[in-house]
Amino acid sequence: MSYLPNVLFALLLIGGVGFFVRNVKKLSRNISLGKDIDRSDRIADRWKHMAAIALGQSKMVRRPIAGLLHIIVYIGFIIINIEVLEIIIDGLFGTHRIFAFAGGFYNFLIGSFEILAFLVLLSVIIFWIRRMVLKLPRFWSKEMTSWPKNDALNILYFEVVLMGLFLLMNAADYGLQQMGAIHYVQAGSFPVSQFIASWLPENELTLFYIERGAWWLHIIGILIFLNYLYYSKHLHILLAFPNTFYANLEPQGRFDNLASVTKEVKLMMDPDADPYAVPEEGEEDEVGKFGASDVTDLSWVQLMNAYTCTECGRCSSVCPANQTGKELSPRAIMMKTRDRLEEVGRFIDKEGEVAFREKGDGKSLLDTISEAELWACTSCNACVTECPVSIDPLSIIMDMRRYLVMEQSAAPQELNLMMTNVENNGAPWQYSQMDRLNWKDE
Amino acid sequence: MVIPTMAEKMAEGKTPEVLFWVGCAGSFDDRAKKITKAFAKILIEANVDFAVLGTEESCTGDPAKRAGNEFLFQMQAVTNIEVLNAYEVKKIVTTCPHCFNTLKNEYPELGGTYEVMHHTEFLKSLLDEGRISIEGGKYAGKRITFHDPCYLGRANGIYEAPRDLIRKLEIELVEMKRCKSKGLCCGAGGAQMFKDAEKGDKEIFIERTEEALETKPEFIATGCPFCNTMMTDGVKNKEKEKNIKVMDIAELVAGAKDL
Numbered sequence: 101m102s103y104l105p106n107v108l109f110a111l112l113l114i115g116g117v118g119f120f121v122r123n124v125k126k127l128s129r130n131i132s133l134g135k136d137i138d139r140s141d142r143i144a145d146r147w148k149h150m151a152a153i154a155l156g157q158s159k160m161v162r163r164p165i166a167g168l169l170h171i172i173v174y175i176g177f178i179i180i181n182i183e184v185l186e187i188i189i190d191g192l193f194g195t196h197r198i199f200a201f202a203g204g205f206y207n208f209l210i211g212s213f214e215i216l217a218f219l220v221l222l223s224v225i226i227f228w229i230r231r232m233v234l235k236l237p238r239f240w241s242k243e244m245t246s247w248p249k250n251d252a253l254n255i256l257y258f259e260v261v262l263m264g265l266f267l268l269m270n271a272a273d274y275g276l277q278q279m280g281a282i283h284y285v286q287a288g289s290f291p292v293s294q295f296i297a298s299w300l301p302e303n304e305l306t307l308f309y310i311e312r313g314a315w316w317l318h319i320i321g322i323l324i325f326l327n328y329l330y331y332s333k334h335l336h337i338l339l340a341f342p343n344t345f346y347a348n349l350e351p352q353g354r355f356d357n358l359a360s361v362t363k364e365v366k367l368m369m370d371p372d373a374d375p376y377a378v379p380e381e382g383e384e385d386e387v388g389k390f391g392a393s394d395v396t397d398l399s400w401v402q403l404m405n406a407y408t409c410t411e412c413g414r415c416s417s418v419c420p421a422n423q424t425g426k427e428l429s430p431r432a433i434m435m436k437t438r439d440r441l442e443e444v445g446r447f448i449d450k451e452g453e454v455a456f457r458e459k460g461d462g463k464s465l466l467d468t469i470s471e472a473e474l475w476a477c478t479s480c481n482a483c484v485t486e487c488p489v490s491i492d493p494l495s496i497i498m499d500m501r502r503y504l505v506m507e508q509s510a511a512p513q514e515l516n517l518m519m520t521n522v523e524n525n526g527a528p529w530q531y532s533q534m535d536r537l538n539w540k541d542e
Numbered sequence: 543m544v545i546p547t548m549a550e551k552m553a554e555g556k557t558p559e560v561l562f563w564v565g566c567a568g569s570f571d572d573r574a575k576k577i578t579k580a581f582a583k584i585l586i587e588a589n590v591d592f593a594v595l596g597t598e599e600s601c602t603g604d605p606a607k608r609a610g611n612e613f614l615f616q617m618q619a620v621t622n623i624e625v626l627n628a629y630e631v632k633k634i635v636t637t638c639p640h641c642f643n644t645l646k647n648e649y650p651e652l653g654g655t656y657e658v659m660h661h662t663e664f665l666k667s668l669l670d671e672g673r674i675s676i677e678g679g680k681y682a683g684k685r686i687t688f689h690d691p692c693y694l695g696r697a698n699g700i701y702e703a704p705r706d707l708i709r710k711l712e713i714e715l716v717e718m719k720r721c722k723s724k725g726l727c728c729g730a731g732g733a734q735m736f737k738d739a740e741k742g743d744k745e746i747f748i749e750r751t752e753e754a755l756e757t758k759p760e761f762i763a764t765g766c767p768f769c770n771t772m773m774t775d776g777v778k779n780k781e782k783e784k785n786i787k788v789m790d791i792a793e794l795v796a797g798a799k800d801l
Contacts, residue, residue, distance in 0.1 A: 162724075353697025354647030357619075358612045362652065365616040391610065420727040420750075425743030476740035479608050479732030480692035485723050501610030515609045518736035523614055526600030527566040528736055536564070537596040539575040540545040540582070 109191035116323030123330035130445045134400035139346040150345040159488040169223040176220035200287030210288035238413030243432040265318040271296035272311035336410035340489045343408040347490035352481045391502025394464040405491040406438035415483035421476040428476035430483035430493035436468040547596040559591040565638035567767035574767035580796035588674045602644040609733035623654035635664040639693035662704040678712030679798030686713045687757040690725035691766035716757040728772035751776025
């Protein structure tokens with residue numbers, strides 16, 4: 101019977117991690133619905149980019165206050181995982197504070213975890229105040245409706261509960277150690293929780309229940325949080341790393357040249373090309389779609405971008421269109437892309453990918469992203485520069501404009517005029533190409 | 543003004559050091575033509591061996607590409623590249639950041655690889671090589687703010703060349719709240735120049751002009767013909783055109799030298 105907690109713990113761990121792995125598989129399947137794009141070049145630069153931006157948080161500090169608070173929570177998250185490792189070992193083998201043998205170093209570790217936990221609590225409270233009391237505009241934009249707002253708050257509450265439980269667990273442990281309770285080895289230093297300990301009852305059994313209760317709730321909380329990630333914008337804590345690794349490293353002004361178009365244009369411009377030539381056997385590839393009307397027309401990097409977005413709204417807060425009250429919000433572009441991808445994922449779970457590729461589900465990304473949003477973009481790259489995890493909303497806007505223009509001829513009338521001029525006179529205005537040098541005599 | 547064309551140079555059996563890519567705005571827009579002329583005057587003054595394509599130049603395709611018409615863009619690109627390659631062009635300088643970006647970043651993949659410089663970079667290099675000298679002249683001590691063009695700054699990371707020139711002109715540079723990589727767009731990029739703005743509370747160029755006016759400048763400096771148009775309109779809208787001039791860096795340099 102004494103093994104019951106260990107078995108229970110193992111089952112819980114397997115269940116929690118297993119469910120998470122199942123969702124990660126779904127995540128990776130959804131991302132791979134995107135078109136292939138080669139991001140296997142410049143590996144050294146990619147590692148550097150990831151180290152600076154995801155690991156080094158270099159872009160977070162473009163906004164110093166939020167940046168600093170974020171770094172505290174981030175470091176807290178990473179370091180406290182050492183504690184989680186100890187909890188897992190203790191849980192599986194019925195030990196207590198298995199790393200205690202490290203002596204002074206262990207004390208230092210636990211002490212620093214406590215200080216971090218306290219700072220994380222503090223940061224999270226400030227985050228909450230910024231959101232709910234100061235009401236920073238970027239957290240209250242129109243795309244931040246019920247779930248996006250609740251999701252953000254859930255994460256903050258989760259962190260408060262987890263940090264609180266961690267400190268309560270230590271406080272009770274500290275009390276038990278002082279009493280010399282069996283099983284509670286003298287280990288760790290408790291710079292924060294010793295103050296909590298003084299509020300706890302001095303009964304050994306009560307303390308034991310508090311310690312065990314906090315311990316179990318803490319690890320259960322962590323497993324729930326782990327599984328919450330897939331459903332939440334908080335997924336960025338995992339995806340920030342691959343997302344920055346596979347980011348676009350070219351100059352931001354360089355937009356990709358559609359290869360399918362290049363082929364057509366070369367054929368058109370080639371005087372030796374035979375317009376009636378029949379493609380050789382196996383060469384006639386199906387006529388691809390130009391641009392994107394749905395998530396499967398986007399690349400896997402763009403889809404990963406959508407899952408990585410943590411809806412911080414820094415992009416939208418610097419977007420000139422958004423700042424002047426226009427329909428466009430780069431953050432909403434990412435959120436809508438993710439929502440649509442999830443919708444496609446659910447359809448595929450039910451009907452299979454073949455059914456989706458053949459018939460679709462009767463919906464598309466253009467149902468939620470409006471033309472007014474797409475045409476409001478000045479392609480200024482402010483959103484791309486601002487994103488702390490290298491998301492590129494502009495590339496999605498451009499791919500969707502390409503669809504509107506090349507597949508649907510649905511550009512605004514004035515742009516059609518501009519394009520006709522470029523085509524006929526080699527300038528966006530209606531002037532003759534023969535007048536191009538007139539300026540020198542004026 | 544005597545402006546040699548590539549065709550004339552070729553007839554003489556010469557390949558000029560640099561091609562001045564004028565761009566559509568620089569060729570046809572009345573305001574931008576002044577920038578073109580100012581820059582050409584500096585090139586002549588500095589004895590730069592240059593030529594233009596003249597009637598053989600065509601739109602780079604930038605507005606078409608950014609409006610989503612990849613076909614039209616590539617048609618333009620391939621045609622231009624044929625002309626450029628036929629003249630064995632190695633180095634291009636342009637006063638338009640949109641032409642600059644497209645020629646520099648998007649043409650290589652289509653077969654057109656050149657050394658492309660924005661005119662502020664080129665002027666800076668002339669200065670560094672001692673081929674021109676810049677002194678304050680009539681602008682010394684005046685208050686100026688510089689509006690970063692998105693396609694020069696964020697798109698290509700060029701922030702210092704225009705500022706170095708401003709400093710050389712001994713003008714007092716006052717930065718706007720949003721500058722360099724945080725700069726706010728003038729509202730013309732991404733083919734917006736050629737259409738009405740989408741519905742909103744405000745025009746982007748008004749927002750940007752207001753920000754520029756907060757610095758209480760005597761001049762607003764630009765490095766892009768489109769930004770120049772937008773800021774000029776903004777200043778007019780605020781009825782400040784009597785006191786505040788919108789000038790391209792090339793115009794400031796040429797003006798300081800009384801060219």
